[in-house]
Amino acid sequence: MDSLFNIALQDCPYCGGTGCFEEEGGWCLYIQCLECGSQTAEFAYHSPEERSEMAAQAARLWNIGKVISPHPGE
Ligand SMILES: [Zn+2]
DSSP: OOGGGGSOOOBOTTTOOBEEEEEETTTEEEEEETTTOOBOOOEEOSSHHHHHHHHHHHHHHHHTTOOBOSSTTO
């Protein structure tokens, strides 16, 4: 199992849904809500060490509610 998934994530600040790590192209990651699609900023990485670090940063943002809504203004 990937070490990324050992990080505890709070529920989505918008809808209370489940946050999930997403990776794009093997160079960046972010956390997205499975229910409403809100997400954190993307974090680029260039090595496995950076990947773990960026995952922790993304989790920190998610857990303090710094999450971008897919429906701004609502
Ligand atoms: Zn949500």
